[in-house]
Amino acid sequence: MRILVVENEARLAQQLATALGDAGYAVDCAADGERADFFGQTEEYDAVVLDLGLPKTDGLTVLRRSREAGIPVPVLVLTARGSWHEKVHGIDEGADDYVSKPFRMEELLARLRALIRRASGQVTPALRCGAVALDPRGARVTVNGVAVRLTSHEFRVLSYLMHHRGRVVSQSELTEHIYARSADRDSNTVEVFIARLRRKIGSSFIETIRGLGYRIADADA
Amino acid sequence: MAGPSLRSRFVVGTVLLTAGLLMIGHMISLAAISRVPALRGAHQTFTGAFITLALMAIGLSQVRNGLSSVNHLRERLARLRDGRDRRIDGDYPAEVQPLVDDLNALLEHREQTVGRALAKAGDLAHGLKTPLAVLSQEADRTDAEGHHELAATIGQQIERMRRQIDYHLAHARAAASGATLGARCGVLASAEGLSRTLQRLHAGRGLVIDLHVDTEHAVRAQREDLDEMLGNLLDNACKWTSSRVVVSSDADAGSVEIVVDDDGPGLAASMRDAVLQRGVRADQAAPGSGLGLAIVRNLAEVYGGAIALDRSPMGGLRARLRLPSSEVRSGTA
Numbered sequence: 001m002r003i004l005v006v007e008n009e010a011r012l013a014q015q016l017a018t019a020l021g022d023a024g025y026a027v028d029c030a031a032d033g034e035r036a037d038f039f040g041q042t043e044e045y046d047a048v049v050l051d052l053g054l055p056k057t058d059g060l061t062v063l064r065r066s067r068e069a070g071i072p073v074p075v076l077v078l079t080a081r082g083s084w085h086e087k088v089h090g091i092d093e094g095a096d097d098y099v100s101k102p103f104r105m106e107e108l109l110a111r112l113r114a115l116i117r118r119a120s121g122q123v124t125p126a127l128r129c130g131a132v133a134l135d136p137r138g139a140r141v142t143v144n145g146v147a148v149r150l151t152s153h154e155f156r157v158l159s160y161l162m163h164h165r166g167r168v169v170s171q172s173e174l175t176e177h178i179y180a181r182s183a184d185r186d187s188n189t190v191e192v193f194i195a196r197l198r199r200k201i202g203s204s205f206i207e208t209i210r211g212l213g214y215r216i217a218d219a220d221a
Numbered sequence: 222m223a224g225p226s227l228r229s230r231f232v233v234g235t236v237l238l239t240a241g242l243l244m245i246g247h248m249i250s251l252a253a254i255s256r257v258p259a260l261r262g263a264h265q266t267f268t269g270a271f272i273t274l275a276l277m278a279i280g281l282s283q284v285r286n287g288l289s290s291v292n293h294l295r296e297r298l299a300r301l302r303d304g305r306d307r308r309i310d311g312d313y314p315a316e317v318q319p320l321v322d323d324l325n326a327l328l329e330h331r332e333q334t335v336g337r338a339l340a341k342a343g344d345l346a347h348g349l350k351t352p353l354a355v356l357s358q359e360a361d362r363t364d365a366e367g368h369h370e371l372a373a374t375i376g377q378q379i380e381r382m383r384r385q386i387d388y389h390l391a392h393a394r395a396a397a398s399g400a401t402l403g404a405r406c407g408v409l410a411s412a413e414g415l416s417r418t419l420q421r422l423h424a425g426r427g428l429v430i431d432l433h434v435d436t437e438h439a440v441r442a443q444r445e446d447l448d449e450m451l452g453n454l455l456d457n458a459c460k461w462t463s464s465r466v467v468v469s470s471d472a473d474a475g476s477v478e479i480v481v482d483d484d485g486p487g488l489a490a491s492m493r494d495a496v497l498q499r500g501v502r503a504d505q506a507a508p509g510s511g512l513g514l515a516i517v518r519n520l521a522e523v524y525g526g527a528i529a530l531d532r533s534p535m536g537g538l539r540a541r542l543r544l545p546s547s548e549v550r551s552g553t554a
Contacts (some may be wrong), residue, residue, distance in 0.1 A: 009351050053347070059236040080345075080350035084452025085445040089413040091421050098422065102353040102383055105361055118425050 001116060001159050002026040002044070002177045006036040006059065007078070008052045014050060019105045024139035024155045028181045033057025040066045044176040045073050046160075048117050049108070052079040052090070060093050067094035073085075074115035078103065113137065120163040127162045128218055134162050144202050150200065153178055157193045161206065166218030168209050173212055227291065231284050239280075283511050290314050294321065301328075303441065303547065307406070339397045346390040353379050391516045393515030395446065395523040405547035406444045408451075408479055409434045411470050415452050430457055435467040438477045440544040442524050447544075450528075451521050454514035454540045456483045462537060476526070477546045485537035494532040517542065 001027045007013040010031065012165055019025045028043065030036040033054040038046065040062065052059035053123065063075060067129060074096045079086070084101030097111050101150045113136045117125065126135040131144045139155055161169055171190050178193075179185050192219040194214060207215045290313050302305040308325050314316070357379050364372035409432070418428045440447060451468075458466045462483035469479045488496065497518045514528070519542075521528050526544035534537035 004508055010357045011353065012351060012358070015355065019358070023399075080347035080354075083445065083449055084415065084418075084456075085448040087452070088418045088431065090450060091418040094412070096421060096424075101350040102357040105358060123425075 001046045001156055001163070002028070003050045003112070004028050004030065004036070004043070004045045005040055006030045006033075006048065006062070008032060008054050009051075015105075016099075016108075018039070019109065023109055024136070024152055024159065026140060026152075026156060028182070031055075032060050036062045037065060039181065040073070041069055043181060044173070046119070046163075046177060047112055048073055048075045048110070050075050050077050050095075052077060052081060052086075060090065063090070063095060064093050070187070073174055074106070074119045075114060076112055076157060078108070085102045102207075112135075116163065118133065125163055127159075127199075128164075128219075129162060130205070132162075132205060134159060141201070146175065147162060148200050150197070153189075154193050154197050154200075156195055157190065158201075161216045165216040168215045170210045170213035228284075229287055232290065235280065235284060239277075260452065268383045278383050281466075290317055316381060330439045334529075335397045339393060342390060342393040347388045350354075350388055353382060388516070391449070392519060394449075396521045404441060405439050406442050406447045407436070408438045408440060408447070408470050408477060411447045412445065412450055412455075412479075413430070413450065415455050416468075418452075419455055421461050427464070428462065429465045430455070430459070431467045433466065433467065435470055435472070438470045438472050439547045440477050441547040442544055446520050448525070448544060450517045451466045451479065451481075454479075454542060456482035457513055458485070458538065458540070465535070466534065472546055475546060476543050479542045479544070481540045482533040483537035484533070484535040487532060487537045488530065492534075497530065498530065514540075516522075 001024070003020050005013055005016045005020065005027060005130045007016060007029070008031050013031065015027045017029055017207050020027045023044075024162055028039055028045075034038060034056045036050070036054065039045075048177075050059050050063060053096075054062070059077070059079070063077075067073075075094065076099060077090050077095045078099050078101065079090075080101045082098060087203070096115055099108050099111060115124065117136075118208070125137060127131055128134075133142045133145075136159065141150055141155065141158065157174060157218050158173060160177050173186055174190050178190075192210075198206060205216065207217065275331040292310065294309070294313065294317065296305065297309045297311065301309065308328060309321050313321050356375065359377065360372045360375040363375065412432050412434050416432060420428065420430060442450075455466065455468065458481050462485045463485050467480075467482045469480045469482075471480070496514045497513060514530075518528050521542060521544065524544055526542065529541045529545070531541060
């Protein structure tokens, strides 16, 4: 799972990046509206944390442009201007949630998890497929109730596949959603992560669909 | 204190002028008669009387027309105060028009000044919130490092500052809005926007928000402030409801009552007054600032309205917000 943080106050952006990184997300930061616009249109994110008062292009314009370009990514607006009139305006421009500054990091993380879950059609906070349970609240994974230790990349691969269970996810799509922009990318490493995951949680859990990608079967289907 | 009526001065002036003219006319006719005695005769009197009456009638109607522009101006000022107009428009006599132009310029200047002051207050408030957000995260980090007492102190002070900012910003907004003339806002438009917003913010809970609001109902308030009042009431209802929130409106002479009902657990009678007081929260565990209802009360009072809390027939809380109405049909807004 990969998040874009758009915040021009450097210290706050860093705090957000750290907290999101600790929660198991890959994080990119943009400090102004133009970069946010560029990242949003060229990269793939699972959610965006967007400040509205940005230099160069303001946050609402960035939001409107990305919606006009047909990008459906969930957007959480993090703003000092949280009057109801402004909230109505932001929601009408395509925002999905609002958090007013100052804020509690736990609340922001909880809202983000809920947004990502809703965007992928999941209902319950914890994801469960057969014996494997993944709880995004503590970045915890258990198999038959026994905790499994995963690296952050392994966790992101598993989390993305479980959020989109029942669907075939290509190797390049996985790559897009597990690395921050600055990271060295090598799609071969996805194979490595999958192999390690299979060793840790069971070999049959993640199917390889030859030529297309990977899939976790939807247990309910 | 009102001076002597303009109308009586006009009439007295006109009568005196006419009397003078009559005296001159009389002297001329006396002189003419003494020179040409043949003019003495009564056959001209009827025509003379007719002309005299006609002239008087025309004169009076001129005075009336001239004065009617002053009455017209009064009507326009009343519309301005009611929020139906933002400026005084229409054509006025040459002596009155400069006065009207000056008044319009003054209105515009005042609106701009209030707007600038409000924008500055907003900038100050919002400029403080991002540093507070940074501090808040630092407090969390301090906590994680084991300095729990220090973290708790910083956290409490941040919360106090945030409340101060929210309270005073809302108050500044309200004071400025009360000073702005020509405000009017349809209740339905505001309720629809807020309903869309809250449905999105509470997505996944399957909330139903029913609006039974007459399209004609409008209040004498700025859109931003009606949104803030109604938004806080609706948000509160959405937080506590189990499935359904209903917004309805009713108008009587001079005011509109907006009612928000929910089917949540409601609020004990003893708590209803307390939550309307500044800074008191009904439930410390509830999300949000808890200032919401106090802000609604504050704003409502600035507009000459009121808020009351009650038990809803749906089981939860009923909030009744009463605001002065602005007639819909008369304005162009």
